[in-house]
Amino acid sequence: MSELSTQEADAEEESAPDDTPEGPAADAPEDAPGRTPVAEAGARTAGDRAGEVSAPASGAGQEPGNAAPAAPADAPGDAPAATEAAPAQAPAATEAAAEAESAAGSGKAPGKAPEDTPQEAPDAGLEDTGVHRAAVRKSLLRPLISDLPAERPVGRTGRPAAGATPAWAASTASGTPAGTDAGPDAERGEAVGPDGTRAMPVPQVLPAGSGSTGATPLKLLAQLTNTPPPKQTALRTVARRFKIWTPLVVLLAVIFVVVQAVRPLPATSLQLTTTSSYAFAGAPLPGVMPWPGEGQSVAEVEGLGSLGVHGAQNPVPIASLTKVMTAYVVLRDHPLTGKQNGPQITVDKQAANESSSTEESTAHVTTGQKFTERQMLQLLLVPSGNNIARLLARWDAGTQEAFVTKMTSAAGSLGMTHTTYTGASGFEETTVSTAVDQLKLAREVMKNEVFRSVVALPNVAVPGVGKIYNNNNDLVNPGVVGIKTGSSTPAGGALMWAANKKAGGKEQLILGVVLQQHGGTTVNDSLQTALDRSQKLIASVQGGLTSATVVTKGAVVGEVHDGLGGSTPVVAGADLTAAGWPGLHSTVTLTPRAGGLPHSAKAGTVVGTLTIGSGTARVSVPAVLSTDLASPSFTSKLTHF
Known part of the structure; x- marks a missing residue:
């Protein structure tokens, strides 16, 4: 050419x-x-x-x-x-x-x-x-x-003819673009295009079902850029997971901090850290007391505890001790306070006729006389008039039988499970009880100030009746304040007694009951035996009662807990002095102040009460903060769960 x-x-x-x-x-x-x-x-x-x-x-x-x-x-x-x-x-x-x-x-x-x-x-x-x-x-x-040819070559322009397979696609398998001459680059395995250009092979994506999981985006990007994917190592895996989870953990931490900071503070509490009981030194008093060798006997110091129970507690006739329940029901149904005398009560014919009886103790009254409720109680308890007991029963309930029903109900409410009342006076030998049951009644009725004032009278002058004497001869002894005697042939001698002794800075009430005491040849002899034995018990308790300083002022007795792990010591605001007897174990309690405890307060703030004993023997002193009570810190709030 x-x-x-x-x-x-x-x-x-x-x-x-x-x-x-x-x-x-x-x-x-x-x-x-x-x-x-x-x-x-x-x-x-x-x-x-x-x-x-x-x-x-x-x-x-x-x-x-x-x-x-x-x-x-x-x-x-x-x-x-x-x-x-x-x-x-x-x-x-x-x-x-x-x-x-x-x-x-x-x-x-x-x-x-x-x-x-x-x-x-x-x-x-x-x-x-x-x-x-x-x-x-x-x-x-x-x-x-x-x-x-099956693959159309690439010309000088680099564009394939219509309908032909593109050179870049054909080069994927062969590595050499169609229409290019093999040269030095081809010998090195490089794809050489027209005029020495090189074609980029397209990454091969395996079809589904070929046994491969297919190309992931990371692998596809690596093939397109001729950059192999980074090798998976434990360090890269940890780093990737750290990048993913760190924001979430930070967000949760922020939420946790906010919630802990704004949540309400738990209520503060007061806890006793000193001993919860105190034992008085010396030989135990109950073991050396002169307990009667017969019948039943029991004694206690109100609020401090029992001094002991002696004898089998079987129901026995209690004679005139029944009149204590009669007075209790009358005062419950017709209460008196202070120096009140109460309503006027007229003496009926039955009461006047019974007053001349020689078989039982009575109060001499006549038909139509009027006496106040207080005077009727004096005639009931000081000379132990049986006719007055039945008169009060009819005045209160209409009949003695109806009144006995009230007496039985009252006994049940006091837990006197071994007591049976069949009359208001105790003249009936079918009225029975135990020393323990009668002590329950004595504890309750001595809370009434009118009753206490009446039974403590050695004698009393009642207009229209004259001066009458209490047959409780023990009343002449120091500190004896009652309560009621009883005597009969079935009952022998019986006495419900009460006495006082000052200890621990206040008067302590001593209560006791003796039943089925016998002596001499007459009923009065048995009654005197009961009085004598009871007095010995009273004297031994009065002599054994003592006082001791249980907690001194400033001693740490407890802690105020803020509910978040913090605590502030609490000390006694004054000496806690208690009454007791040798061998007695008294309970010590620490009670929070009314209205709840604060979250912050100054030192010396009263936060509770330190108490020993119960009832009339109870002694209390204030419990105060030893140091300032501070609100919980922010760190404490964060660590509170």
């Missing part, structure tokens, strides 16, 4: 549209043997038919410039024979074949068209039948298409 023809062919390729075939076929020598040129669009062949191919006259060796006679239009079978000799490495598209055909028909070299040759319509001179035209083109292009 001449240099001019080559330049013209290059010029033609540069001016061709972008879809002009590129690659080795475009660069093939124009004088390739056996090549069947295709006429350009609009060019005519020797037979004056547009788009037809002129077969070479003599096969191989035909010069490109010698035009061969055109094949008949109705003989398409000759076209394949003329084109089979084309080299396999020179594939061409439809436009290139048409260009070669035009060059062969005009007797010029391919790619060279005379400037003065008029351009006609592509389908000029062709039959009107579109089917004939399509058949001719198909017959001409079939051998060319069949010789195309």
Whole structure:
């Protein structure tokens, strides 16, 4: 091929549209043997038919410039024979074949068209039948298409021909872009493109079900950037998890701090830290007391505790001790306080008639006399008038039987489970009880100041009756304040007694009961025996009662807890001095002040009460803060759960 023809062919390729075939076929020598040129669009062949191919006259060796006679239009079978000799490495598209055909028909070299040759319509001179035209083109292009390689090469522009597999896709498997010559780069395994360019292989993504889990975004990015994914190590895993969880942990920590800071403070509490009991030194008093050798006996110091119980507690007749329950029910139903005398009560005929009886103790009254409730109680308890007991029962309940029902109910409410009342006076031997039950009644009735004032009288002057004397001879002894005697043949001698002794800075009330005491030959002798034995018990208790300083002022007795782990010591505000007897164990308690404890307060603030004993023997002193009570700190709030 001449240099001019080559330049013209290059010029033609540069001016061709972008879809002009590129690659080795475009660069093939124009004088390739056996090549069947295709006429350009609009060019005519020797037979004056547009788009037809002129077969070479003599096969191989035909010069490109010698035009061969055109094949008949109705003989398409000759076209394949003329084109089979084309080299396999020179594939061409439809436009290139048409260009070669035009060059062969005009007797010029391919790619060279005379400037003065008029351009006609592509389908000029062709039959009107579109089917004939399509058949001719198909017959001409079939051998060319069949010789195309499976992968279309890449031309100088780097763009694949229409319908061909892109070079970048084909290069994925082979590593060398189609249409490029192998060179030094190819030997190194690099994909070399036109003009020395290199194509980037597309990462291969395994299809689902191929045994691979598919490409993750990280691996895909690594393939696109030719950067391998970082190797998974324990350190990277920990770092990644740290980045994920750290914000969440910080958020939770902030929420926790806020909640702990604003949540309400727990209530403060007061706790006793000193010993909860105190034992008085010395030989235990109950063991050395002169307890009667017969019957039943019991004694206690109110509020301090029991001194002991002696004898079997079986129900026995109690004689006039019954009148204590009569007085209790009357004062409960018709209470008196202070110096009140109460309503007037008229003496009925039955009470007047019973006053002359010689078989029982009575108070001498006449029909129609009026006495106050207080005076009636004096006539009941000081001379122990049986007729007055039955008169008060009828005045209170209408009948003695109805009143006895009240007495039984009252006994049940006091826990006197071994007591039975059958009358208001105790004259009936069917009225029975125990020393322990009668002590329960004595403890309760001595709370009434009117009753205490009456039973403590050694004698009393009642208008219309005169001066009467108490048959409780023990009342002449120091500190004895009652309570009631009883005597009968079935009951023997009995006494419910009370005495006082000052100890621990206050008067202590001593209570006791003795039943079934016998002596001498008469009932009065038995009563005197009961009085004597009771007095010995009273004297021993009075002598044994003592006082002791249980807690000194300023001693730590407790702590105030703020509920968050903090505590403030509490001390006694004064000496705690208690009464007791040798061997007695008294309970010590620390009670918070009314209204609750503060969260903060100054030293010396009263926060509770320190107490020993109970009832009338109870002794208390204030409990105060030793140091300032401070509100819980922010750190304490955070650590509080």
